[in-house]
Amino acid sequence: MTNFADRLVSAIRRCKTPTLVGIDPRLNSLPHCLQPDSNNPSPEEVASAYLTFGKGIIDVVASLVPAVKPQAAFFEQLGPCGMQALGEITQYARTQGLLVIMDGKRNDIGSTATAYAHGFLGPDGSTQFTSDCLTVSPYLGEDSLEPFVDVAHANGNGLFVLVKTSNPGGGRFQDLIADGLPVYRHVAALVNDLASKTRGSEHHPYGSVGAVVGATYPEQLEELRAAMPNTLFLVPGFGAQGGGASDVAGGFDESGLGAIINSSRGIIFAHSREPYADKFGDARWQDAVDSATRDMIAALATDTPAGNL
Amino acid sequence: MTNFADRLVSAIRRCKTPTLVGIDPRLNSLPHCLQPDSNNPSPEEVASAYLTFGKGIIDVVASLVPAVKPQAAFFEQLGPCGMQALGEITQYARTQGLLVIMDGKRNDIGSTATAYAHGFLGPDGSTQFTSDCLTVSPYLGEDSLEPFVDVAHANGNGLFVLVKTSNPGGGRFQDLIADGLPVYRHVAALVNDLASKTRGSEHHPYGSVGAVVGATYPEQLEELRAAMPNTLFLVPGFGAQGGGASDVAGGFDESGLGAIINSSRGIIFAHSREPYADKFGDARWQDAVDSATRDMIAALATDTPAGNL
Numbered sequence: 001m002t003n004f005a006d007r008l009v010s011a012i013r014r015c016k017t018p019t020l021v022g023i024d025p026r027l028n029s030l031p032h033c034l035q036p037d038s039n040n041p042s043p044e045e046v047a048s049a050y051l052t053f054g055k056g057i058i059d060v061v062a063s064l065v066p067a068v069k070p071q072a073a074f075f076e077q078l079g080p081c082g083m084q085a086l087g088e089i090t091q092y093a094r095t096q097g098l099l100v101i102m103d104g105k106r107n108d109i110g111s112t113a114t115a116y117a118h119g120f121l122g123p124d125g126s127t128q129f130t131s132d133c134l135t136v137s138p139y140l141g142e143d144s145l146e147p148f149v150d151v152a153h154a155n156g157n158g159l160f161v162l163v164k165t166s167n168p169g170g171g172r173f174q175d176l177i178a179d180g181l182p183v184y185r186h187v188a189a190l191v192n193d194l195a196s197k198t199r200g201s202e203h204h205p206y207g208s209v210g211a212v213v214g215a216t217y218p219e220q221l222e223e224l225r226a227a228m229p230n231t232l233f234l235v236p237g238f239g240a241q242g243g244g245a246s247d248v249a250g251g252f253d254e255s256g257l258g259a260i261i262n263s264s265r266g267i268i269f270a271h272s273r274e275p276y277a278d279k280f281g282d283a284r285w286q287d288a289v290d291s292a293t294r295d296m297i298a299a300l301a302t303d304t305p306a307g308n309l
Numbered sequence: 310m311t312n313f314a315d316r317l318v319s320a321i322r323r324c325k326t327p328t329l330v331g332i333d334p335r336l337n338s339l340p341h342c343l344q345p346d347s348n349n350p351s352p353e354e355v356a357s358a359y360l361t362f363g364k365g366i367i368d369v370v371a372s373l374v375p376a377v378k379p380q381a382a383f384f385e386q387l388g389p390c391g392m393q394a395l396g397e398i399t400q401y402a403r404t405q406g407l408l409v410i411m412d413g414k415r416n417d418i419g420s421t422a423t424a425y426a427h428g429f430l431g432p433d434g435s436t437q438f439t440s441d442c443l444t445v446s447p448y449l450g451e452d453s454l455e456p457f458v459d460v461a462h463a464n465g466n467g468l469f470v471l472v473k474t475s476n477p478g479g480g481r482f483q484d485l486i487a488d489g490l491p492v493y494r495h496v497a498a499l500v501n502d503l504a505s506k507t508r509g510s511e512h513h514p515y516g517s518v519g520a521v522v523g524a525t526y527p528e529q530l531e532e533l534r535a536a537m538p539n540t541l542f543l544v545p546g547f548g549a550q551g552g553g554a555s556d557v558a559g560g561f562d563e564s565g566l567g568a569i570i571n572s573s574r575g576i577i578f579a580h581s582r583e584p585y586a587d588k589f590g591d592a593r594w595q596d597a598v599d600s601a602t603r604d605m606i607a608a609l610a611t612d613t614p615a616g617n618l
Contacts, residue, residue, distance in 0.1 A: 024421070043436060073417055073424040079436030080396045082428075084389040107414055107446060108382055109476040112333070115382040119391075127352060127388030137416060139448040139471055141478030162448055167418040169450030173495060176487035183485060183492060190481070 003200030004133060004158030004208035005232060009257060011066030011099055016309045017297040018256070020101065020234070021061045022264025023089065024071040025050040029269045031285035043078040047085040050075065054089035057268055058096050060289045064297065067099035067132070069234075069262055087128025094132075101234065101260075102131040105162065109144045117151035121159075133158040135212060135234070138187050145194065149209055153198050158208035160234040161191045164224065166214035188228050195230040204257055206232045213251065213259075221250035225258060233259040238296065239266025245296075245303035256308040261300060267292045312509030313442060313467030313517035314541060318566060320375030320408055325618045326606040327565070329410065329543070330370045331573025332398065333380040334359040338578045340594035352387040356394040359384065363398035366577055367405050369598045373606065376408035376441070378543075378571055396437025403441075410543065411440040414471065418453045426460035430468075442467040444521060444543070447496050454503065458518055462507050467517035469543040470500045473533065475523035497537050504539040513566055515541045522560065522568075530559035534567060542568040547605065548575025554605075554612035565617040570609060576601045 012018050027035070027046055034053050036045040058068065070093075075086035093100050106116045119127055120134040136148055138161050148159050164174055164184040174184040188211065195207030210232035215221040221235070233251045238244075238261050251259035270276040270292035271285035280288040301307040321327050336344070336355055343362050345354040367377065379402075384395035402409050415425045428436055429443045445457055447470050457468050473483055473493040483493040497520065504516030519541035524530040530544070542560045547553075547570050560568035579585040579601035580594035589597040610616040 026420075071417075071421060071424075073415075073421045073428070076415075076438065077424040077428040077436070079428065079438050080389065080393040082436075083392040087389045105416055105446075106382075106385075108380075109474065109479075111335075112380060112382045115380075115386040119382070119386040119388065127386070127391075129385065129388050137414070137446045137448050139446050139482060140474050140476060141481035141483070143476050143478035165418065165449050167449060167452050169452035170418075172450035172499070173448060173492060174450070176485070176492060176495060178485035178487045178492070183482060183487070186482060186485060 002156050003198070004152065004156055005198070005204070005206045006200035007132065007156070008066065008099060008158070008232065008260070009204050009206065012257065012260070013309060015064065015066045017065060017300060018260045018306050019065045019293065019297050019300060020067050020069050020260045020262040021057065021065055021267050021293065022069045022071060022103070022262050023054050023057055023268065024264040025053050025074050029265070029272065031271050031282045033283060033285070044081045047075070047078050047081040050082070051085040051088055054085070055092050056286055057289055058089070058093050058098065060286050061293055062096040062098050064293050065098070067101055067260065068093050069101040069103050071264070072102060072104040090131055091128055099133070100131040101133040101135070101160065102129065103135045105135050105137050107137040107140055107144050109140055110147065113144050113147035114151060117148045121148065121152040121155060121157040123155050131157070133160060135160045135162065137162050138190070142190055145190070149194055149198065153208055158210065160210040160212050161187070163187050163191055163211040164213050164215060164220060166216045166237055170216070185227065188224060192228040192231045195228070195232070199230060205230050206257070210234055212236065218247050218250050221248065225251055225253070234262065235259050236262045239263040245299040249304040252305040254305055254308070256305040263296055267296065311465050312507070313461065313465055314507070314513070314515045315509035316441065316465070317375065317408060317467070317541065317569070318513050318515065321566065321569070322618060324373065324375045326374060326609060327569045327615050328374045328602065328606050328609060329376050329378050329569045329571040330366065330374055330576050330602065331378045331380060331412070331571050332363050332366055332577065333573040334362050334383050338574070338581065340580050340591045342592060342594070353390045356384070356387050356390040359391070360394040360397055363394070364401050365595055366598055367398070367402050367407065369595050370602055371405040371407050373602050374407070376410055376569065377402050378410045378412050380573070381411060381413040399440055400437055408442070409440040410442040410444070410469065411438065412444045414444050414446050416446040416449055416453050418449055419456065422453050422456035423460060426457045430457065430461040430464060430466040432464050440466070442469060444469045444471065446471050447499070451499055454499070458503055458507065462517055467519065469519040469521050470496070472496050472500055472520040473522050473524060473529060475525045475546055479523070479525070494536065497533060501537040501540045504537070508539060514539050515566070519543055521545065527556050527559050530557065534560055534562070543571065544568050545571045548572040554608040558613040561614040563614055563617070565614040572605055576605065
């Protein structure tokens with residue numbers, strides 16, 4: 001069973017980029033050619049459009065990037081038929097050689113946490129939701145994370161734990177100072193401890209438990225990179241959420257490892273954004289996805305240590 | 310659109326009990342008569358057994374208690390077919406007159422939080438997951454809760470936000486002291502503010518945003534009852550997790566309102582617990598559920614202010 005961190009590092013090195021493509025379908029943002037015909041589509045019709053869209057993204061990015069990150073919320077919004085589409089997209093991505101980081105932000109305690117872990121992080125093929133990695137929330141403490149770590153690690157899978165988020169209200173609890181450190185640093189210490197216990201090969205310092213770090217200020221990424229030497233970062237917010245390549249540079253180590261950088265809307269809805277909208281338009285939406293992905297890869301290679309990969 | 314708090318208070322008064330029955334199916338704990346025939350059942354076979362079991366519980370408790378709480382994890386564990394069963398159980402419970410508090414502990418930010426909210430808290434019939442209330446996690450801050458509050462309140466639905474949990478590691482972050490108060494009290498202050506903004510009628514002080522409070526010590530329930538005068542509590546851990554009726558008394562106000570008390574395993578698997586196992590056994594598992602539910606109702610009426618309902 002190959003360690004998740006090893007698999008991710010290997011895929012990053014093979015693709016020579018830490019670009020992560022978020023699959024966050026929204027009905028009104030889909031290319032017109034994929035919109036359901038009816039004005040008031042059923043959940044089943046929307047789920048079918050999301051499945052086509054998701055597979056179309058995967059077909060474009062599978063040869064370019066190491067991993068995709070489906071956002072469970074946009075599928076769960078549709079009810080069970082949406083979850084069916086999520087499962088099909090997840091398995092399709094894996095058959096195309098992509099790692100799947102399921103963005104579910106799940107959490108619970110004890111045997112309930114174990115149930116979530118079996119749903120998303122069990123052996124290959126155990127459910128349609130089986131992914132390579134899952135995002136989880138830390139509020140319930142270490143015994144809410146350990147069941148996820150146990151199941152993930154036993155099956156060569158991984159986790160990204162929410163540590164520091166960049167939404168305007170993210171500091172409300174994360175930045176409270178306790179014992180001289182903000183709460184997010186207390187979470188960071190636990191996560192790095194779990195990371196150090198799930199290390200893979202000797203060829204890099206990282207473990208299979210990572211951290212979601214959406215730093216509000218670029219310096220916070222540097223601070224956490226130093227404080228969490230064994231922890232891979234999942235950094236959201238590139239592109240549509242306002243961050244550029246230079247803003248995320250602090251998340252990397254000198255070799256260009258240590259972080260994966262997510263873009264969702266900036267890539268998957270490139271057909272409606274300049275310069276891609278003018279060049280490709282709606283009908284060539286997959287060419288827009290291809291072009292936006294290559295531009296992000298180039299920007300990260302130019303403006304961050306990912307250029308050393 | 311009737312306010313969720315009003316609907317819950319009305320149901321509690323009608324049933325004269327704040328008993329909440331958790332629907333947490335586990336394959337190995339099901340009555341033998343509901344176990345799938347095969348030794349290595351498929352997810353679809355397990356989901357079918359969970360659906361039969363869940364409906365069977367609902368048939369027993371619909372006339373006794375105000376609400377049920379399906380635990381999403383045990384259904385998501387099975388993949389999409391489990392989520393289909395969860396949706397069917399949710400809608401069946403509502404047709405039988407029960408309020409449904411979906412235990413999903415979901416959370417995210419911005420439009421992603423709104424997507425989850427539309428999945429679980431939209432208008433009646435918008436998805437099979439549509440419930441009366443959803444549990445959510447607070448780590449991402451107020452702008453991760455507000456989208457849930459907006460959608461829930463607009464549709465007469467509610468939330469329970471994790472505030473204080475009783476698992477052994479729950480204090481790791483929740484009990485950190487910042488500005489002279491534990492982190493959970495900072496969360497409690499925000500939740501009570503949201504509760505006061507979602508109040509219903511003048512006949513009780515409670516709003517549609519509640520708190521999950523699994524107090525480690527009975528005094529913590531009293532402390533939070535005093536600190537959160539507008540907040541309904543969802544108190545887990547009765548029965549199988551070790552808490553008795555007197556341990557949860559501090560969660561109530563003098564009139565017997567203010568808290569709903571959950572029991573999952575203690576009720577739904579009563580067929581394998583004494584004194585019910587001996588009296589009813591496996592074949593009469595629904596009689597065991599009925600008896601265990603009535604015993605919990607009686608214990609809460611005797612040992613807590615719920616006797617004043």
